[in-house]
Amino acid sequence: MMDTDTDQPMRFAITTLGCKINQYDTAVIESRLTALKLERRSFDEIADVYIVNTCAITDRADAEGLRMARRARRLNPAARVIMTGCLAQASPEALAKYHEVDAVVGVGRLDDLERAVVVGGGPRISVSNLRKVVAPIELVSAAPAGHTRAFLKLQEGCDQFCTYCIVPFSRGMSRSVEPRRILETIEAMYSRGLREVVLSGVHLGGFGKDLDPPVALEELLEMLAERSPIRRLRLSSLDPEELSDRIIDIVAVGDCFCPHFHLPMQSGDNSTLLRMRRRYDTDFFRGRIERVLEKIPDAAIGTDLIVGFPGESTVNFESYFRFAESLPLAYFHVFPYSVRQGTTAAKFDARVAPAEIRRRAALMRSLGESKKADFTARFARARLKVLLEERGEDNSLRGLSRNYIRVAAACEGEWSNDEVEFQASDVNGSTLVGSIVRRELGRTSARLDG
Numbered sequence: 001m002m003d004t005d006t007d008q009p010m011r012f013a014i015t016t017l018g019c020k021i022n023q024y025d026t027a028v029i030e031s032r033l034t035a036l037k038l039e040r041r042s043f044d045e046i047a048d049v050y051i052v053n054t055c056a057i058t059d060r061a062d063a064e065g066l067r068m069a070r071r072a073r074r075l076n077p078a079a080r081v082i083m084t085g086c087l088a089q090a091s092p093e094a095l096a097k098y099h100e101v102d103a104v105v106g107v108g109r110l111d112d113l114e115r116a117v118v119v120g121g122g123p124r125i126s127v128s129n130l131r132k133v134v135a136p137i138e139l140v141s142a143a144p145a146g147h148t149r150a151f152l153k154l155q156e157g158c159d160q161f162c163t164y165c166i167v168p169f170s171r172g173m174s175r176s177v178e179p180r181r182i183l184e185t186i187e188a189m190y191s192r193g194l195r196e197v198v199l200s201g202v203h204l205g206g207f208g209k210d211l212d213p214p215v216a217l218e219e220l221l222e223m224l225a226e227r228s229p230i231r232r233l234r235l236s237s238l239d240p241e242e243l244s245d246r247i248i249d250i251v252a253v254g255d256c257f258c259p260h261f262h263l264p265m266q267s268g269d270n271s272t273l274l275r276m277r278r279r280y281d282t283d284f285f286r287g288r289i290e291r292v293l294e295k296i297p298d299a300a301i302g303t304d305l306i307v308g309f310p311g312e313s314t315v316n317f318e319s320y321f322r323f324a325e326s327l328p329l330a331y332f333h334v335f336p337y338s339v340r341q342g343t344t345a346a347k348f349d350a351r352v353a354p355a356e357i358r359r360r361a362a363l364m365r366s367l368g369e370s371k372k373a374d375f376t377a378r379f380a381r382a383r384l385k386v387l388l389e390e391r392g393e394d395n396s397l398r399g400l401s402r403n404y405i406r407v408a409a410a411c412e413g414e415w416s417n418d419e420v421e422f423q424a425s426d427v428n429g430s431t432l433v434g435s436i437v438r439r440e441l442g443r444t445s446a447r448l449d450g
Helices: 020-035 059-075 086-090 092-096 110-118 179-191 217-227 245-253 270-276 282-295 314-326 354-377
Strands: 011-016 039-041 049-054 080-085 103-105 149-156 196-201 233-235 260-262 300-307 331-336 383-391 397-401 406-409 418-428 431-443
Touching: 011 020, 020 039, 020 049, 020 080, 020 110, 020 149, 020 196, 049 059, 049 086, 049 110, 059 080, 059 086, 080 086, 080 110, 086 092, 092 103, 103 110, 149 179, 179 217, 217 245, 233 260, 245 282, 270 314, 282 300, 300 314, 300 354, 314 354, 331 354, 354 418, 383 406, 397 418, 406 418
Parallel strands: 011 039, 011 049, 049 080, 080 103, 149 196, 196 233, 260 300, 300 331, 406 431
Antiparallel strands: 383 397, 383 418, 397 406, 418 431
16 A cells, blocks of 8 residues: 555554453554555654554553654654554543544444555544444454564453453453464464464353353363464463363463463452452462472463452452462562552542552562572473573573573574573573573474564
């Protein structure tokens, strides 16, 4: 698509806020626009159209989305600024009031987004009620330029309605991609040279319940174990109650699955879990971890933790901290609680003071760093299969083990996009340092051009 005044390609820039699902959605948008011959620019460069793929997980995320819109307007006052993503879906009228914003396009309306970018004009707000309308899920086989790993969104939306979460409204009802389309997309990813795929979803445990006939996540994983040409498949976040014994067994015996689970705990105090409307208690959570490590002793298990949820007393937090400390987890993602208007929890009393929330978050993050270092140190003399990705500033080759450990190896030559056997010899913080002892799967000849 050419700018008719200059005969130059129209330039677009996109910035992504929030989670890996948003990053995937950005890859879909990029794929569409580059197919139309638009020219991608970075968000700090002059462009004709700026797209902000927003997050709505907290009120703070709202402010960040608007900050990026204002930044775009300052960079090029004549450009179009388009808001999409979760905030656009959850609060379209509020966004449309700002003069920096030219169009608001909700989740799942890619044709409208494309028109807003290429043509302009049209309605200022294009948003569907995703609790009533089943928006399609578009699949792409691309990854960011040069990457060896990509996310593949198998499922969209959520029907859980945890009290702190806006996602059921910003992403709509749970809906899934048919297994046939998933397999076709993975085959296309393989042909493009991608070596690892992260199987992702807004609520991955809800996969397949809406299909006709229904397909359990376990059934999909068994299909992938048998037919996927990519032999490094990684599961994204799964709620603890949805990690079945069967899934654990499939990962344990399937050589294509990485021994890595991410189980969002959110709190380690049972009374807080009840107020959050989570569907498990601490005993159940511990049991899931024990089951994984019984079957896969070297597995990495990570979690998400919210601190300072309304009603979380000092006693509650101390119990929570001790519980997290007792678990054999590989890493934490810690989130200080922040009010999200439109959620049930936004109406809760007994708010924790902001300074106290910051203090608790700092304590939990410190514990998480200690857990991560301890997990890494377990493999200080181990041999691991590592997918090499890039060179670091120190000229070492950097990569990721199947069980989610960062590694650095001194090595000459172009080895990126190889899976190799790596011998660890030392630990530098949460990174294993060592050498490549064997090329495991060889180098792909396919281009990684996204």
